[in-house]
Amino acid sequence: MTDWREQLIVPRAPFIPSVVWVDDPTTDGFVAVSRNDDEPRWRALVEADEPIITQVDDGTTEPGTTGLQPSSSCSQPSLVAAMLSALEVREGHRVLEIGTGTGWNAAQLSERVGTGEHVVTVEVDPAVAGDARRALTGAGYSPWVVTGDGTNGYPPAAPYDRVICTASVRAIPRAWIDQTRPGGVIVAPWGTDYGDDALTRLEVHEDGSASGRCGINLAFMRIRHQRRDFLEPTADELNAADATRTTRGGRELFEMVTFARAAFTIGLRVPSCYLTVEDVDEDHRLIELHDVRSRSWARATLVRGKDPWTVHQLGPRRLWNEVDAAYAWWCDAGKPTPDRYGLTVTPDGRHDVWIDAPDDERRWSLTF
Ligand SMILES: C[S@@+](CC[C@H](N)C(=O)[O-])C[C@H]1O[C@@H](n2cnc3c(N)ncnc32)[C@H](O)[C@@H]1O
Known part of the structure; x- marks a missing residue:
């Protein structure tokens, strides 16, 4: 057993819907795999260290047709473990998760803090949120599952000790920093529109800023409202x-x-x-x-x-x-790797990046 498997206390299968989606090389899209029709394939997907796509096209595509864009998933187990490890959740912490998805990670968080009452998880898609609520209740967990836009955080249960986002972001929302206590930690896949994101861990400071380092590569789906878009010239x-x-x-x-x-x-x-x-x-x-x-x-x-x-x-x-x-x-600049970068979000929301240390002369502000 590897380390990351030992960290994932809650089994995955009870959170995976009976219909999931897989790559379709013939169309470059996604086709449904149903547990009822192909239990061995469904089971293999659940047991693999891979993400499982659980919704395409914001739920507008039905099984039997081809999906174009994954819009919800159960993240890759080893990356879930890496994010939880970066978050350093302890018993008694109050935790906000953005991107409930299947609810599997919310269950892992609930196990760690000792009670579901201390975990709030926000999901933008009402159908996904509904399925997650049922799966969490069925597995014996009781976090608050809130349907809404997680970029606003969830003020009624703030302040939080920990905030984790399981969709990627280009900009760290101000609300997450405001709703985290000083000394608290925010973990998110963060990056620009150019390529993949980095696991980023920020500590929140008394002055309302947050800063920290970038780490491993995370290819997560973008949070709605910050999605990337492309041009197809005529x-x-x-x-x-x-x-x-x-x-x-x-x-x-x-x-x-x-x-x-x-x-x-x-x-x-x-x-x-x-x-x-x-x-x-x-x-x-x-x-x-x-x-x-x-x-x-x-x-x-x-x-x-x-x-x-x-x-x-x-x-x-x-x-x-x-x-x-x-x-x-x-x-x-000597070919700096992603893990040499850090990010400071200033109280007025500016995103400054730096190499090796916040006072390095190679520090600049991002424009969005
Ligand atoms: C990779 S999935 C999350 C995986 C999940 N944590 C799990 O354990 O299965 C990302 C989720 O973020 C949700 N999402 C996207 N934008 C959001 C937003 N603005 N607020 C809340 N949830 C959002 C998507 O609908 C999707 O379900």
């Missing part, structure tokens, strides 16, 4: 786009899109830039950059053995040039 727009060549080679482009290499840094230096990477087939990869607000877009088309590769750009921003410059900055 054929006419594509024809009118600037076309240049990138002098970057395959290794550099790999670093530019990889969390543990340059991607986390690039996201911190290039605001409002959503990265997508599509492997069209074994020989063709598309790296695209999207800023829906300014309607700027860029695409590098990689063809095996055919470099230098073409870059198309359109809109008022030259996103590829911005990302390329941020990559050069990362190289000059």
Whole structure:
């Protein structure tokens, strides 16, 4: 038994709905797997150290049709354990969770604090919240399951010793800091629109600021209202786009899109830039950059053995040039890994990032 398994006291199966969703390689979407029709497959999903998608398209897609976007899930067990470990929940703590999902993590929290009365969990989707309430009651847990927007926290039960978000965020909501006691801890998957998020642990201070370090890679779904969005240029727009060549080679482009290499840094230096990477087939990869607000877009088309590769750009921003410059900055800065970064949220809500220490000269404010 590995360490993380020992930390997850509550079994997962009672919290997993009888219909879950899996990748469908034929459509690039998601199809339903029903426990009634295929118990062995459902059981294998429950027992794997993988996330389980429990809702797609905010519940608007029915089993039997193809889902496009996961909108609720039961998170990957080893990552749930890592987040709980970072949270350092103790008996008697008052805990706020944002993103109830299946309720499995709320049950883990209830076990840790000793009573469900001290756990509040907020879920934005009423149907998901209803299922979680039933699963929690059935398993003998009684946290408060609140249906609502968790970015507002839940003031009636504040202040909290611990706040944990199990959906990822681009900005730490002010309400979470205001509702955490000084010395309390906030844990969330946090990052920009460019690539994955980092497990981030902030301590709340007397002056209303919060600060802490970034850690391991967490690929969580975005909290509603902060979701990423992409552009699909029309054929006419594509024809009118600037076309240049990138002098970057395959290794550099790999670093530019990889969390543990340059991607986390690039996201911190290039605001409002959503990265997508599509492997069209074994020989063709598309790296695209999207800023829906300014309607700027860029695409590098990689063809095996055919470099230098073409870059198309359109809109008022030259996103590829911005990302390329941020990559050069990362190289000059000694290629800092995500775990060398920290975040300070000031009392007025500014998000400042720094490398190694808050007073490092490499400290800057993010723009959203
Ligand atoms: C990865 S799932 C949570 C996993 C969950 N903790 C568990 O144990 O199964 C993320 C959840 O966050 C919810 N969510 C998204 N935006 C939200 C918001 N603004 N407020 C509260 N919940 C939100 C989603 O509906 C989804 O159920």
